[in-house]
Amino acid sequence: QKEVEQNSGPLSVPEGAIASLNCTYSDRGSQSFFWYRQYSGKSPELIMSIYSNGDKEDGRFTAQLNKASQYVSLLIRDSQPSDSATYLCAVFRAGTASKLTFGTGTRLQVTL
């Protein structure tokens, strides 16, 4: 079982729709969760971080965390063509062997 799992996609949504990206993780000791956006050939860019159960909203982005289900998601409202990118989920476990683990990413395509 992978430590952080994402559907590779592509996830195709029409412009203006809500895109829903999902991520599951295996380590129950994980403490913080990040969503990075990566355009093709470019470096990852942090768009959201979430540390406690529930929802966190920032503009058109909402991150949702459910630690009991080991599940984190990212919702993108009013999707735009410029949102077309790969979205990486990253999970951080603190402690004596702190580790940040990335998923392989979900490719999102926003169609006109």
Place this chain on the structure above:
Amino acid sequence: EAQVTQNPRYLITVTGKKLTVTCSQNMNHEYMSWYRQDPGLGLRQIYYSMNVEVTDKGDVPEGYKVSRKEKRNFPLILESPSPNQTSLYFCASSLLYRATDTQYFGPGTRLTVL
């Protein structure tokens, strides 16, 4: 401007020819790390450094070396590159390595080993 820089951005080399990819950050971060990114495998950590003169292996350290003599620089060294090291490489840094610290990535170095 706060940033992580990498050089070179693109490199084509041949098997066995030693090379160094430089990484520098101007944010006074203590933590620095190298990743490689391959299709279907995601970002995998090669080496990391918690501070000057403190380095440790990540998930895929074979064939790589690093050093951290100054806080701002963290070069990645390939002593004898092989074709399986053809990849996209990213350097990253963060203030520390805590649950709330954001990692900032450099622009990437695309390496091809023939």
